[in-house]
Amino acid sequence: MSVRKVRYYLFLKDILVLSVTAFGGPQAFLAMLLERMVKARAYISEDDLWELNALCNMLPGPSSTQLISAIGFRVGGPNLAYLALIVWILPATALMTFAAVLISFLQENTPGALNFALFIQPMAIGFIIFAAQKTISKMVQSTEAMILMLISAFVSFFYSSPYIFPVLLIIGGVSTSIKYKKQPKLEKDAPLKIEWANFYLWAGVLVLAAILGGVTKYHGILLFENFYRNGSLIFGGGQVLVPYLYTEFVDFKNFLSSEEFLTGYAISQAIPGPTFSIASYVGALSMRSGGSLGIIFGGLIGAAGIFLPGIFMIFFVIRFWDQLKVYRPVRAALEGVNAVSCGMLIAAAYLLFEPLEPNFINIFFILSTYAMLQFTKISSPAIIAGGVTLGVIYHQFF
Incomplete structure (x- = not known):
């Protein structure tokens, strides 16, 4: 196997590892890219990574997926980029x-099949509010x-x-x-x-x-x-x-x-x-x-x-x-x-909340989810898993 093919194989293997471990949002994803793609493998330089990231954020579409594909394009051209896309998604x-x-x-x-999601539905609103706050603080400067x-x-x-x-x-x-x-x-x-x-x-x-x-x-x-x-x-x-x-x-x-x-x-x-x-x-x-x-x-x-x-x-x-x-x-x-x-994000938070009953439980889980994301280091999967567990318990005993 040629050196080029070995390099391409390693690149796709690294993409696969990222695709099953990239929890924590864009910041964690970029940190993982920096560690694996730049420091460990030297596929591209750190300056190239930040520039490609800026470019992808300026285009319509899924920025993390575009960034993976752009790195693949720089490493091995369009064929490797398309393979990287498939492995990533x-x-x-x-x-x-x-x-x-x-x-x-x-x-x-099963009657009442979505009862396990009783609490994660308002929790989803908490995620949207947190995402809106982070996005607005970064993008709205004037x-x-x-x-x-x-x-x-x-x-x-x-x-x-x-x-x-x-x-x-x-x-x-x-x-x-x-x-x-x-x-x-x-x-x-x-x-x-x-x-x-x-x-x-x-x-x-x-x-x-x-x-x-x-x-x-x-x-x-x-x-x-x-x-x-x-x-x-x-x-x-x-x-x-x-x-x-x-x-x-x-x-x-x-x-x-x-x-x-x-x-x-x-x-x-x-x-x-x-x-x-x-x-x-x-x-x-x-x-x-x-x-x-x-x-x-x-x-x-x-x-x-x-x-x-x-x-x-x-x-x-x-x-x-x-x-x-x-x-x-x-x-x-x-x-x-x-x-x-x-602005669309703000509207989304309200439009998603509108069908929910505005009771104490829903408001509590919205605010609690936002607070955990904002003020603790509890991961998103752990928060959702906790919400599902509480929903199952509530359905069984109440």
């Missing part, structure tokens, strides 16, 4: 699809951004259509890009040269899925288009994905109940790997009418639809990023996009 998407199979089975065969965030929260709450989100993102980006003169000037080493192949691939899949869905009305194709469109619009990581999916699949299309969605979101916080894997759960339950095979197929559709657009975009931009980032309007627009995403 497979454990989490398989677990979330299995969770959907299990919940569907329990609901059909008065203009604060105003955009509040407007976005207001509009997202009162007009919870999935089609309003891209409009808000565009308005937010344009409104701050006009302040580009406040951005520092960077030296342009060479004229901007763009290779459009991956952009055409991204746009072509989007248009083709929309046309095929409109013509055939086949549920699987329509579902793929829904996820692909959402995956093309998400800035800010997995927590920002939640209001999109909730609005589209719970409020707008009624494919899932609020109870099922909150249970799935809580489970996604207790497993390693990308948070975007919740799409597999949502997709699986959206196709439960097809039985167990339909659920598994829906999980695959959810994973493909949500992850592919971000991968196409990172492959498109990484080739000319060094030239693009010197343009001040590009950097200025990100402030507005991020602020709008934060």
Whole structure:
């Protein structure tokens, strides 16, 4: 076996280890990447890691997955990057699809099947509030951004259509890009040269899925288009994905109940790997009418639809990023996009709470979950496991 093949094998093995051990959110994930990819293996330099991380945070899609793929692209080109993508997302998407199979089975065969999730549903709201607080403190740094965030929260709450989100993102980006003169000037080493192949691939899949869905009305194709469109619009990581999916699949299309969605979101916080894997759960339950095979197929559709657009975009931009980032309007627009995403998070926290009964127990578990995340070092899986245990005990004895 050649030295190159051995290196590629080790790289994929390292990705697999990360995919089953990456608990604790973006900060813990980055620390693990730094230790394994930079210090232990020297696949890339530390400066390259931080720059690629910044780039992925500036693009729509799952930033952790894009970062894994970007590192794979630097190490071994597109083929290794796609293999790294599959290895990275497979454990989490398989677990979330299995969770959907299990919940569907329990609901059909056991009365009160989701009683074990009695407490983890309000706990999911606590996770959203914690994610919103962390995201807002990082992304909202000016008065203009604060105003955009509040407007976005207001509009997202009162007009919870999935089609309003891209409009808000565009308005937010344009409104701050006009302040580009406040951005520092960077030296342009060479004229901007763009290779459009991956952009055409991204746009072509989007248009083709929309046309095929409109013509055939086949549920699987329509579902793929829904996820692909959402995956093309998400800035800010997995927590920002939640209001999109909730609005589209719970409020707008009624494919899932609020109870099922909150249970799935809580489970996604207790497993390693990308948070975007919740799409597999949502997709699986959206196709439960097809039985167990339909659920598994829906999980695959959810994973493909949500992850592919971000991968196409990172492959498109990484080739000319060094030239693009010197343009001040590009950097200025990100402030507005991020602020709008934060507003959607605020709206999501309330929209997810709205179906729950506003009693003492629900409010207690929301606040307790937030407090444990904010002020203790208890891991997310341990918090969720505790909530499930309490739910089972409560169901048995009360």
